[in-house]
Amino acid sequence: MKHPVDAHVGKRIRHRRWMVGMTQQQLADAVGIKFQQIQKYETGMNRVSASRLWDIANTLNVPIAFFFEGLEGEAAQLMAVDGDIMGDKEALELVRSYYAIPEHQRRRLFDLARVLSDAA
Template sequence: MSAVHLAPQATRDRAVTVKFVDSRIASRLRIARHEAGMSQEAVGKAIGLTFQQVQKYEKGSNRISPGKLAVLAQLYGKPISWFYQGLEDTTAATPPGLIELVLENRGGKRLLESYLAASPEDQVIAIDVVECLARRAARRMAQAAE
């Protein structure tokens, strides 16, 4: 059996993608725990881990196994797919004119430039923060409409 040799750029691109996915899942683990109202210590006790291990999963220091992810998803009341939300290619789903609208807005342009300058790990955090703010704004609008 012959080994597959990847070009250096392909290897770097794959490593960045894997790191991005790992960071995204780690961030989603933290969000799910907060939404469940649990401490890292409580989660650790519930699934037989130390709070330090839970912390490492949430920081992305340690990769989580599919089995542990399934256990945590059940504990948090989330489908496993929830941890992967936002990772699918959304280029085709971008509404026409959205990119132009973002670039025409001074704040949107600053946000995009800052996002692109950030590390892959920080990009994941930025996405989660902005999504959280958008959900909060949507809830407020829904409450105001009632």
């Protein structure tokens, strides 16, 4: 059974990898492992050792603490819930596209999305 912390760390690895536009194979090559191991880390099926997390953090250019952000309090309880939105490939692509929009236009899009969601 997956431990919620392992699942959270794996989702954060996947999230950051997607945000920088890196494939599982590219990340695996950079840290010296097979891409199947990256898959297992990202799903939370395998735990990431401290030294491997260090290598992944350096490759993805984030501090190790990045992988644990959002884990405290209520968010930790939510980790056990299936269907995490950031685990969805489409949601990650939407977030990446959203942040590619210039800031003033992004703010207007955000306001529009909020109005539409309130109306639904």
